[in-house]
Amino acid sequence: MAGKFNPDLHLDITGFGGKDIDMCMNCGTCTTICPMSEDSGGGFPRRVIRLIQTGQQSKLEETLDPWLCYYCGDCTTNCPRQANPAETMMASRRYLTARYDFTGLAKLFYKSAVAEILAIILVGLFVTGLFVAFHGPMVLNKVELNTFAPVHAVELGDWIMAAVLSFFLLAGAARMTWWTLGRKKMFRISPLIFIQQIPVFFVHLFTQKRWKKCGSHHSGIRWMKHLLLVSGYLSMLTLVLILLRWFQTDKIYPFYYPQRLWGYYATIALLYPTVDFMISRWRRKEPIHLFSEASDWIFLVMLFLTALTGIMVNIFRVGGLPMATYLIYVIHLSIAVPMLVVEVPFSKWSHIMYRPLSIYLYGVKQAATRANRAADEPASEKVAA
Amino acid sequence: MLSENKFNPKILVLATEACAYPGADAVGKAHLEYGANVYVFRVPSPVVFPEDFYLRCYAKGIDGIMIAACGSDCPYRGAYDRLAARIDRLTTRMKTRGLEIQRIRLTAICTVCIKAYLKEIGQLDEQLRALGPVNKSVAAQLQQTARLEMREALQVHAT
């Protein structure tokens, strides 16, 4: 099998934030220092670096390796050539996200912060415009949010947005599946295996438990924070997508009522990690936060602002400030919506899908290999006999 | 010990200082082994030995001689050709009186010819074990005639 050489690939990855890929001399330190690599079939992260160095684009697209890395940074710390393998893995994830996305928007947003900010502003203005044009009557003597923004209308918007975003995200997931399972070869895998492995996807979607294996002690803490964040936005997703009618009420329930408690929990679970991550990125405390691309900052800032404005809506509502509530509500949605529209399918947030999916696909591949081997064995025994 | 009563030929190696002696050293340096019945003498060039020297060695009980020369790498001009011619005459002489010509062996061993050295030594040792001990008296007689012929040649040369 002869691989062809695409000499521009490493430049491409560098465009996605890859650092010092050329410095790697393929000594293998990163591969063996990595606590995940053995579980991932070895050769990781060097395999990714080498594929980039040798310009094997299609093989890079076929690999799941970048998604199996959780960036503990041990490889970068130990690298004798300061080739920064961890950041290369990060950049590969961005690159792959862009490749999975058929629209080309992901690539645009990753490569140009201006484009991403512009897109966010545009969508934000659009949302604001919607409110300006179609908002309900503003009751000013008390807070009546559901009059200003009728819950069924917002819910409808939520659903439309969810459908559109899911479409893009699933399209990316489909491309990822198609490439990583070897394109047409994937039809040779028994459908039973695909079904059997489904629990893996959900376990990893909700727990990210693979992360725990990654790196030294601070990875454990990072995983906890990340888990908190995941629970936060899954909570919020549930609250605004499924339970919005219950969540967005004008009646102020006592503090201990579940919709309020859950909402507060979700807010804290969103605010604490985002603030912590921003500080860490600012101070470059951990290996993972040594290098920050614009897309990283935009994501964190938007998430933070969404959570902040969300809780402010609640504060103003409970505080009985109608005008402030309506205003901050509009601002809240003008931030949350563009964030979701831009981040979920086309940028960093897409990893909420790709990470568990990669583990699922990895599981499928492993199971398929096992099945093949089991099928081959009797045959080889026959030959031997 | 019984095994010691078995015939153990005494082998003399005449090794040139420039090539074969360091070659024999190289065998030891590589920690490769051969029989302890092999004795190496260092010589500037084996061309120095008259025919009767070899015969005298046999007469004294040396069972086989290997001349380890430099071959074409010989640092002395013309020495190797002269040596080869002399060994030719010697073997002819040995043949006439039934002294086995396998007892003399002319080789070229370089400073790094470890394998060649071991091979030559091994073959000579094997042949000598098959032949058994040297016939000392035959050798002694041959040596006497060789010397006499040399003197006679001088008379011819003088006249």
Added chain:
Amino acid sequence: MIATADNERHKDAVIIGGGIAGLQSALDLADQGYKVAVVERQASIGGRMISLSKVYPTLDCASCITTPKMSAAAHHENIELLTYTEVDSITPGPNGHTVVVTRKATHVNADKCIGCRLCEYACDTEYPDDFEQGLGSVRAISVAFTNAIPQKAVLDADYCLACGLCLRACPTDAIEFDQQPRQETIHADVVIVASGFQLNALTIKPQYSAAQNQNVISPLTLERLLAPHGPYGRVLRPSDGKIPESIAFVQCAGSRDQSIGVPYCSRVCCMYAIKQAMLLSGSLPTADITIYYMDIRAFGKGYEQFYQNAKAMGINFVRGKVSKIDSVDKDDLLVHVEYTEEPQDCVRKQRHDMVVLAQGMIPQWNPTSFSPVQIGSDGFVATPDSVSPCTTNVPGIFVAGAAAGPKDIVDSIAEAGAAAMEAGRYLSKRAHLDHTARTVALELIA
């Protein structure tokens, strides 16, 4: 300090360091008729080389190559050896360099000592022997090692209990407890720095567990284990004296690694690892020997053939840098490495009885604080002139051997000869100038 005739001397050249490079420079200068002083901080000349077992690519015993040179230097009429002596300062001046040295107290009168070692046998205070890399022990008073030059006893005051046993044992009353270090001054036209190298710490990469496991050893320790007159007389692993069945050589364990601040190649490690592997497979024929490397740098004359021979002997060469070594079952070691050249399942954890870390070479000596000699970014003496690789920034001060960067014995010896030539040229130019000056002076008088 007032100079007296006793502690001042004039030499053509002072050589700093009595290792193989220093000795070669000294011999080459002395053979040209120059008067030379060799300053050596240890009790014996011979440097690193005398403690090695055998040397590549010829596999001669190191001692057999070093002792003739040591002996020749010791017997040379133009060479004076100042052992157990430290250099305090080097000051260049219009009339040559002033080198101030401290002769450390040996507490033994060198003129009286006959090297019979009776004091050593009598002494009952022992401490770990540096020469044996701490594997053996040495008495508080002893001759440095078997083939040391000079064969004179040295008493180590740090360990001596002043019990007086040696005093009674000495047949020549040579022991002087009250001996004091003394400073001496050497005026010399040239100085050759041949101060050699040391290895960086075995524990420089904590990932290699050298601090936790005794069986992670230095290559110099293995040299002593392999030496026929070494501490055990055979190769045993340090923790429990077991005969190792599986030995790993971890290359670039202290070099070519920016994460520990040594980006350069130490140049000798590949070859000595191959040599040690060959010697090990000779003394332990059934042992598995693996060399983990990144690039095998067998660059010298006959080196490549040496490497190929080792491969043919069955020594395993695995391309991959070891990232981590863990202890397992107390004494054994688990080496984490990627077999980078193998197509599948390349990340492995290999178990070994003993691991040798190819520590990096770093300079032995930093001359900047007491001399104007400059060093390069790697810490070795800087050689600004590419045409003569032995010249330093100071006229009349030259450098030889590993003091100017990692170097093997062959290259050190060649460079030591070159340094002697540069020094010789400098000296003959000075002699010429002196002569001219004298002639001019005479003419003026006339």
Added chain:
Amino acid sequence: MDNKDENVVRDAAMPTTPRVGVYICRCGGNISDVVDTEHVAEICRLIPGVAVSKVHTFMCSDPGQQTISDDIKQEKLDRVVVASCSPFLHELTFRGAVVRSKMNPYLYEQVNIREQCSWAHKHDPRGATAKAIQLISAAVGKVSRATPLAKIRLPNHRRALVVGGGPAGMKVAADLAACGISVVLVEQSDRLGGKLHTLNRLFPTGQAAIQLAAKMESQVLADPKIEILLNSKVTKVSGFIGNFEVGIHGNFGPSGKTTEIHTTVGVIVMATGFKPYVPREGEFNYKKHPTVLTTVDFNSLLATQNTEGRTLHYEGRSIGSIAFIHCVGSRQVDGVHTPGPDGRLNTYCSRVCCTTVLNQALQVRQRFPETRVYDLHQDIRTYGRGHEEYYTDASRAGVVFFRYHGDEPPTVTNANGPTSPLRINVKDYLSWGEELELEVDMVVLAVGMTAGPCETLVDQLKLPRGEDDFLQEIHPKLRPVEISVNGVLLAGTSQAPMNIQETLAAAGAAAVKARAMFTTEEVELNPYVAQVDTHLCEGSGVCLTQCEYDGALAMVETQENGHSVRKAQVNPGLCVGCGACVAVCPTQAINVSGWRIDQYDAMVDGLVRDVEPAMV
């Protein structure tokens, strides 16, 4: 035993009662682990003539040598035998030791019981012990018949011949001239500088090679002690240390015509350099495709390419990508590579090519940023100070590396037509042995160094070459710049591949040895030359017919008892001691001093003697 033959054994050399001291070295276990040295010492006392027999752990050490000195004085020894390592290592050491005790150094004999005994018979300790005894017995026989010899002293011409005007030659010439020694520098081309003219920027300093050449040249030209002969060759050389007669052929001198001059020099320095390996036609597509170059070609391309641009240009075309292939003509593998016309495989590493390639690759990347560079190597051998930086910098500059195995070298083919891009197929071991394919516009072959041309001198002086065809030094550590012919020294790449710094260091080391040879008024030579016993010589002249060395042997008329007789006479400066004359002398009147036939006979007697009566 038939040793009564009066023709064979002359007792003249035998002292009335020799007192031989035998010293057996344990070599720290190297010997004593196999040979029972204590037993050997005990048995050797029984050998006739042996007065003292002792064992020491390191005979070569100071105390070991001291033991010999003490015994010579106290035991009144007149002969010494040391049984230790190969005489190549320590014969001189022990000669020195006996000299210090006022004994003639040639009454010393060394027995090799390490390389040729303990190491070679490790699994036969009894055999090795017995062999050691017989060998010592033989040596005692030889040394008992030894006569005191003296070194031959000959006039020393304070003049050096330096062959080769490259950097090594210029350095040696400059060094020697600076020390007041006159030098003849012979260069076959029309200018000094040698291979420096083919180089571009030198690593690790980045200095321009021609600058260095010019600097060194001006130094050499300015020194009146150096006579420079360009366009000339050494055609004839004879003589010996201190007195080499050299014929130099060339078109120098005012007339510009081809002339030959003769001169006498004391020392010859071989600075004959190297030849770059020339790939065979078709090797990596060399000579079959216009853009397959060698590193040598590429150096001149870099040197002449003045314009900085986005890509490199060669013969009118833009070169978008270059692949460098390492180890071309080096590290060759038997059965994989085709031997050269002389049937030789270059199995050695040429030492300089890795850094050369990286130096060139880096220059390309820096000067022509859009020309891509690929590097196909086996191992990157940037061993020297400042060399690893080239590797790191080349990586940083975006050079992409591939690693192949010596037995699976990459292939280079034309992608399409004869002037199309080149296609390289490589089994890349940085990619787990995967077959990769690259298309490039140019391939640069990193050619190694092969032994330089110096046939005349090699043939006439009989200089030994190593397995790699380079001139072979005596010992890389003990005598690194000397060759087995006395008075001939090696400088630079005539000896082995070296970079410029190493070449200059080696040249310095050669110069220092040459200078040391001129510190004495006379040259001292070993006394191993033919010697005529005038009592036995009958003037047959047979010996003369055997001698190959002009002037070494002659028949002279002398007066004996009033008669004029012809006797053979030896010129010790020219006699090489080969012994061709010895074998043919009917009266055994001629012998090589120190290696006499009667001594060999005594050795054979010693070898067959039953020294160990109780054991048999």
